[in-house]
Amino acid sequence: MNKKFSICFVSFFFLFLFMLINFIGVIYFLMNNMIIFMEWELISFNSMSIVMSLLLDWMSLLFMMFVSLISSSVIYYSKSYMSSEVNLNRFILLVLMFILSMVLLIISPNIISILLGWDGLGLVSYCLVIYYQNLKSYNAGMLTALMNRIGDVFILMIISWMLNYGSWNYVFYLDFMSNDYEMKIISFMIIIAAMTKSAQIPFSSWLPAAMAAPTPVSALVHSSTLVTAGVYLLIRFNNLLIEFWGLKVLLLLSGLTMFMAGISANYEFDLKKIIALSTLSQLGLMMSILSMGLPELAFYHLLTHAMFKALLFMCAGVIIHLMNDNQDIRFMGGMSSYIPLTSLCMNISxxxxxxxxxxxxxxxKDLILEMVMMSNLNMLVFYLYYFSTGLTMFYTIRLLMYLMINDFNLIVIYNLYDEDYVMLKSMFMLLFMSVITGSVLSWLIFSYPYMIYLSLNLKLMVIYVSVIGGLFGYLFSIMGFYSVNKFLFVYELSMFLSLMWFMPNLSTYGLNYKFLNFSYKLIKYIDMGWMELYSGQGMFSIMKNYSIFNSFIQMNNLKIYLFSFILWMMFLFFLVVVIN
Known part of the structure; x- marks a missing residue:
C-alpha cells in the first residue's frame, strides 16, 4: 500500500515546494517591479532557429503559485478519495500532465508554446473525463474534446496569421499593433478560442458534462486550470483588445452565460452539476469584467474563486462518498449533524x-459590482450582473437547505463519519486560504487601495440583492411555497431553464451529430470510396498492372508470346482440318 501511495506523497511534496518558490518569487518580483523574459535556442540550422521562450512576471508566478497549491491539495486528497482505484499511479500521472500543461500555458509569451499547453489541457482533460469508462463518460469526453477543438483550430489559425510578423512572440506586438487590420482578426480569433475554453454561450454545454470525471479532477479543472485558461489568455492579450468591437459582443454573451447558469443551477438536483453551473456563472462574471477593460480585477476574482471552488468540490466528493456514490441532493440532508467538519468547510466555501x-x-465580487455601478454601461448589463448575484445566493441557500437542514432521505442504515483525516487536512488547507486570500491579494495585486464612493443605497445594493436571493432560496427549498413552485415547474418552462436553454441538445444532436454524420459520409464515400479507387491504393494497383505489362514487353516476351500463339493457332487449325 505504501508503494502505491508513494507517488501521491512525492507529487504533493514537490508541488508544495514549487508553490513556496513561486510565493517568494511573487514577493520579490512585485517589490522590484521585475519581468524576466528568457529564450533558449533548441535547434539552429543555417538561417533558421527554433527558440523556446518563457515569460516570468508577478502575474504568471502568482497564478502558478495558486495552481500548485490547489493541485498539491487535490493530489493529497486523491490519496484517500481514489484509494480503491487499481491504477492510482496512472491517475496521478494524468493529473500531473494536466498541471504541467497549465504551467506551460501560464509562462508562455509565444503562441506556439501556448498551443502546446492549450492542446495538452484539451487532450489530458479528455483522458480524465473518460476515466471511469462508461457510456456517459465517453459521451461527455467527446463533447468536451470537440468543443475545445474549436478553440485549438482558432489558435492554429492565429499561428498562420502571425507568420506575417516575423515572430510568434505575441508580447512584442500587443501595445503598438492594436490598430492594425490583421491584429483585429487575431483579436477576434483569440476571443473565440477563449470562449470555447471558458465555456461561454454558445459553447457552454461541455462544462456540466465534464462532471463525469472523478471529483478531484473536477476540483482542479473547475478552479484553476482548464476553464480559467481562456480567461488568462484574454488577460494576457488585453492590450490588443481595447477598443475592439468584439469585446462588446463578449460582454453581452458572458452576461447571458452568468444569468443562464444561475437559473439552471436552481433547477438542478445533481450536486456536482450545481457546483459546475456555479463555476460557469463565475466564469461569465470574469469574462464580462474583462470585456469592460479591467484585466487585473478579472485576475483577482479568478484567484479568489479558485480557492473556494476547489474546496467546494472536495466537500462534495466527501459527501458523495458517504452517500454510497449518490449525487442527488434530494436524498441528502442533516449533514451538519453527522459530518460537522466537512459541513463547516462546505458552508464557508x-x-x-x-x-x-x-x-x-x-x-x-464587491469590487467588481461597484465598478459596474461606476461604469457607463446600459441597464441590461447592470440587470444581468445584479440578477446573477442574487441567483448565486438563491442556489447556494437552496443547496445548503437540501444538504444541511432538510431530513436525511437515503437509507435507514447509514455510515456517515468525519474521520478521514487525509481529506480533512487537504480541505482545511484550502479553507484557511478561502478565508484570507481576498484580503492578502488585495494588498498584493493593487498598489493602492480602491476606494469607490457611491450613495448609501447603491453601496448596499449588493446586500439587498443577496438577502432577497437568499430568502427566495429558502422559500423554494421548503416545499410549502406551493403556488410559485407550481408556476416554476410548468413542464415546458422548467425543461427550457433546466436544460441550459437547450444548449446541450443543440451542441450534441445539432452541431456535433450533424458534423460527425457528415464527416462519416465523407470518409465512407470519398476517402474509402472514390479516393480509394482513384488515388492511393487504386492508383497503386493500376500502376502496378501497367508496370507488369511494361516489363513483360521490355523483356522481349512479346515475340515469344506471339510466336507460341501462332503455333498454337496452326496446331488447332490442323486438328480441325484432320477431324473434318
Missing amino acids: NLALCGIPFLAGFYS
Missing part, C-alpha cells in the same frame, strides 16, 4: 462564493 463580507469572494 459556499458563503465565500456568495460574497459574504470578509471571506475571499467578498473582496473581488
Whole structure:
C-alpha cells in the first residue's frame, strides 16, 4: 500500500515546494517591479532557429503559485478519495500532465508554446473525463474534446496569421499593433478560442458534462486550470483588445452565460452539476469584467474563486462518498449533524462564493459590482450582473437547505463519519486560504487601495440583492411555497431553464451529430470510396498492372508470346482440318 501511495506523497511534496518558490518569487518580483523574459535556442540550422521562450512576471508566478497549491491539495486528497482505484499511479500521472500543461500555458509569451499547453489541457482533460469508462463518460469526453477543438483550430489559425510578423512572440506586438487590420482578426480569433475554453454561450454545454470525471479532477479543472485558461489568455492579450468591437459582443454573451447558469443551477438536483453551473456563472462574471477593460480585477476574482471552488468540490466528493456514490441532493440532508467538519468547510466555501463580507469572494465580487455601478454601461448589463448575484445566493441557500437542514432521505442504515483525516487536512488547507486570500491579494495585486464612493443605497445594493436571493432560496427549498413552485415547474418552462436553454441538445444532436454524420459520409464515400479507387491504393494497383505489362514487353516476351500463339493457332487449325 505504501508503494502505491508513494507517488501521491512525492507529487504533493514537490508541488508544495514549487508553490513556496513561486510565493517568494511573487514577493520579490512585485517589490522590484521585475519581468524576466528568457529564450533558449533548441535547434539552429543555417538561417533558421527554433527558440523556446518563457515569460516570468508577478502575474504568471502568482497564478502558478495558486495552481500548485490547489493541485498539491487535490493530489493529497486523491490519496484517500481514489484509494480503491487499481491504477492510482496512472491517475496521478494524468493529473500531473494536466498541471504541467497549465504551467506551460501560464509562462508562455509565444503562441506556439501556448498551443502546446492549450492542446495538452484539451487532450489530458479528455483522458480524465473518460476515466471511469462508461457510456456517459465517453459521451461527455467527446463533447468536451470537440468543443475545445474549436478553440485549438482558432489558435492554429492565429499561428498562420502571425507568420506575417516575423515572430510568434505575441508580447512584442500587443501595445503598438492594436490598430492594425490583421491584429483585429487575431483579436477576434483569440476571443473565440477563449470562449470555447471558458465555456461561454454558445459553447457552454461541455462544462456540466465534464462532471463525469472523478471529483478531484473536477476540483482542479473547475478552479484553476482548464476553464480559467481562456480567461488568462484574454488577460494576457488585453492590450490588443481595447477598443475592439468584439469585446462588446463578449460582454453581452458572458452576461447571458452568468444569468443562464444561475437559473439552471436552481433547477438542478445533481450536486456536482450545481457546483459546475456555479463555476460557469463565475466564469461569465470574469469574462464580462474583462470585456469592460479591467484585466487585473478579472485576475483577482479568478484567484479568489479558485480557492473556494476547489474546496467546494472536495466537500462534495466527501459527501458523495458517504452517500454510497449518490449525487442527488434530494436524498441528502442533516449533514451538519453527522459530518460537522466537512459541513463547516462546505458552508464557508459556499458563503465565500456568495460574497459574504470578509471571506475571499467578498473582496473581488464587491469590487467588481461597484465598478459596474461606476461604469457607463446600459441597464441590461447592470440587470444581468445584479440578477446573477442574487441567483448565486438563491442556489447556494437552496443547496445548503437540501444538504444541511432538510431530513436525511437515503437509507435507514447509514455510515456517515468525519474521520478521514487525509481529506480533512487537504480541505482545511484550502479553507484557511478561502478565508484570507481576498484580503492578502488585495494588498498584493493593487498598489493602492480602491476606494469607490457611491450613495448609501447603491453601496448596499449588493446586500439587498443577496438577502432577497437568499430568502427566495429558502422559500423554494421548503416545499410549502406551493403556488410559485407550481408556476416554476410548468413542464415546458422548467425543461427550457433546466436544460441550459437547450444548449446541450443543440451542441450534441445539432452541431456535433450533424458534423460527425457528415464527416462519416465523407470518409465512407470519398476517402474509402472514390479516393480509394482513384488515388492511393487504386492508383497503386493500376500502376502496378501497367508496370507488369511494361516489363513483360521490355523483356522481349512479346515475340515469344506471339510466336507460341501462332503455333498454337496452326496446331488447332490442323486438328480441325484432320477431324473434318
